[in-house]
Amino acid sequence: MPRVPGGIYTAAVLSAVLAVGAAPPSPLPLLTIVALAPLAAALASLTPDRAGRLRALRAGALHGAVQWGLLLLWVPRAGLRVGAWVVPGWIAMVGSLAILAALAAAAFHHLSTRARWPLWAAAGIAWGGVEWVRASGLGPMSFPWMGMALPLVGIPSLAQGAAVVGEIGLALMVAACGGWVAQALRAPRERGLRALVGVAAVVLLTSAAGAVRMAVVAPxxxxxxxxxxxxxxxxxxxxxxxxxxxxxxxxxxxxxxxxxxxxxxxxxxxxxxxxxxxxxxxxxxxxxxxxxxxxxxxxxxxxxxxxxxxxxxxxxxxxxxxxxxxxxxxxxxxxxxxxxxxxxxxxxxxxxxxxxxxxxxxxxxxxxxxxxxxxxxxxxxxxxxxxxxxxxxxxxxxxxxxxxxxxxxxxxxxxxxxxxxxxxxxxxxxxxxxxxxxxxxxxxxxxxxxxxxxxxxxxxxxxxxxxxxxxxxPDETLFTRGAVPFGPPVLFLSIVGLGLLGRRGAAPGRDEGVDRG
Structure with missing residues (x-):
């Protein structure tokens, strides 16, 4: 596998910058599809031992701190006009979100290196589960601001699936696509190209289905x-x-x-x-x-x-x-x-x-x-x-x-x-x-x-x-009816993957592949 340029912490920062680059008012909302790929590729290349887990936690925390520090930079910038007390509040908020990002990275590292899940599945479950926790699983402390699927509303045809699975379901798809791109980065050239074609096909088919829905509905x-x-x-x-x-x-x-x-x-x-x-x-x-x-x-x-x-x-x-x-x-x-x-x-x-x-x-x-x-x-x-x-x-x-x-x-x-x-x-x-x-x-x-x-x-x-x-x-959407509640099942699958499947141990001959510098 090719080495990840610059090390895992560079990959974490790159993923964070890509996520911020997709957020409104950016004209590039599709960046959210690939944002997780650098970090996921680097995490999957870590060793499945304690040292690898610690690196995964640190990289995830850095990823969350950079991403949310930039996405929420408006809080101190605007809030200072109200009072200096907003600065420690912003620091505490970014720190809390960085902890959740660290947990997502650790979960992905475990699922990909010990449970040996495909990277697309590990990414969807790990980051999708933590996205649900952040948005609605923390009671009054939930913070559903700027989820990874939200940039898709900039291309409404890509967001129509929310009528069925909700924003969290779309987030699972976005995270899975990021994991699939990570597989392409780690695979030999021919297999990598096939993976990229697969991601492109998912995006195009999703957009086509959304465009059809937009054309046929009658408000x-x-x-x-x-x-x-x-x-x-x-x-x-x-x-x-x-x-x-x-x-x-x-x-x-x-x-x-x-x-x-x-x-x-x-x-x-x-x-x-x-x-x-x-x-x-x-x-x-x-x-x-x-x-x-x-x-x-x-x-x-x-x-x-x-x-x-x-x-x-x-x-x-x-x-x-x-x-x-x-x-x-x-x-x-x-x-x-x-x-x-x-x-x-x-x-x-x-x-x-x-x-x-x-x-x-x-x-x-x-x-x-x-x-x-x-x-x-x-x-x-x-x-x-x-x-x-x-x-x-x-x-x-x-x-x-x-x-x-x-x-x-x-x-x-x-x-x-x-x-x-x-x-x-x-x-x-x-x-x-x-x-x-x-x-x-x-x-x-x-x-x-x-x-x-x-x-x-x-x-x-x-x-x-x-x-x-x-x-x-004229008719209720499936999401309104609650037919597809993605959050709790995603969290449950994360726990299953972290617990039971983790007993299978690491894949033999695992390639570390990351420049530690």
Whole structure:
């Protein structure tokens, strides 16, 4: 076998850089297919003894630290505008993700060198299993941000399989392809070329099947929704609370269209959507009567209920929530609390929550009697709670967010997360077969159809509003029904491979093949 140039740690860094190079807003999403190959080839060349296992752990940790350090570089860059406390939080987050990456590398090393699994199978099981753990297996500490399959939404035909297997199932395929490319790197030239042809065939067939699905599905209309982007500057929103509230209310009122004449249909359609914390204070409890009257006036002006991000009364600082405000300020407005909090920022193990957590996601109603799934900020990342809401009757996804701290008009404030965040909603739309809208305080305000095609409908960083139609597929996807739950089986197979099959021992005459320098 050819030696791996530069050693295993160079391979780990190269794989990390390839993964980052595939992430939005990169024009090269297919890099995710080959990203694991250098590291997998190097790991499979290590000896199956204790020394090899330790090298695998160290290489995996380096891979995770570089990949997540770069992918999450926007956290300290944006967060320093809020406070220096975000830097240790970022370090802790990257360190935790590096530990998971080390475990994935160790699992792959064991499966490939001792259990003697094919590299494509070992890669799919090891990295696929850890991907599930990271995204949904750690309870409130789960972090489903920027999974290895997410770049595929940049080529929607490649991501259509999520309607069957979900994002984690696609991640298993991506990891397996990386392992297959690793086999090509390790094999003699002729066999290596055959392996590369096999990977290309998988990608092309997956894309072709996805293109057919995109061509034959027939979405049905659900609602016309008015999206409002107030574009309140971050410095104002994070300044004096009274000034921030006044500026936020005035920005919303300036962005709303004028009311329609009595003979015309309502301006707002079935729903008007405002971003996360569009009203940066409580909308329930005592002492908010005048504020509720003002918001109710918006609903009367638009002839439609208003989905508005605001604070809800609760323990501590209260909770981040979405209210559906009608024209009667005395009525009880339906509310859905944010149930997924950002680890290390809104929630830290062993410490009181920075904000109150909702107990269960709530489906909310639009003005036409149809229902929507409210997703606050990071709740669009990961299958939960969107899948639970669609199973409960939601027909479209409504993601409200305050992305002012991810990017504003000055170029030096812009981060990759401004593009990474919206990609998650496209994956949810494909998984669940329902369209969605995304409204940010200053962008990106987008629509996504039920097959994951995104449209930027308002320019970023400027106030505005636009009416859009949202659709859904007439039938539930297999993923919505939960027919193919990939995560737990992948984790189970990982345990089986690490335990029982590992007793078979190492392959005789194993080639080390890695430059240790």
């Amino acid at each position: 049905e209309p659900v609602a016309r929704v008015l999206l409002v982007q107030p574009a309140v500057p971050l410095e104002v929103k994070r300044g004096d609370p009274a000034v921030a509230l006044t500026a936020s209310l005035e920005a919303v009122e300036a962005a709303l269209p004028p009311p329609a004449p009595p003979v015309a249909p309502p301006v707002g359609g079935a729903l008007v959507v405002l971003p996360e914390t569009a009203v940066p204070t409580r909308l329930d409890g005592d002492g908010v009567g005048a504020l509720r009257e003002r918001v109710a006036g918006w609903a009367l002006r638009m002839g439609a209920p208003i989905a508005v991000g605001a604070w809800a009364e609760g323990p501590g600082r209260g909770g981040n929530a979405v209210f559906v405000a009608g024209g009667d300020p005395e009525a009880e407005w339906p509310v859905s609390w944010k149930v997924r909090l950002v680890p290390g920022v809104e929630w830290t193990a062993g410490l009181p929550d920075g904000v109150a957590r909702g107990t269960a996601p709530q489906v909310l109603a639009m003005g036409n009697g149809r229902q929507f799934a409210p997703l606050v900020c990071i709740e669009a990342a990961g299958a939960s709670p969107a899948r639970e809401l669609v199973r409960s009757g939601a027909e479209i996804l409504v993601n409200v967010t305050n992305d002012a701290w991810l990017a504003e008009a000055p170029w030096w404030t812009r981060t990759a997360a401004f593009h990474q965040h919206p990609a998650h909603l496209a994956m949810r739309a494909i998984e669940l077969g329902v369209g969605g809208v995304r409204v940010g305080n200053n962008g990106r305000t987008e629509t996504v159809d039920p097959i994951g095609v995104r449209s930027l409908v308002l320019p970023a960083h400027v106030p505005g509003q636009i009416s859009v139609a949202v659709e859904r597929l």
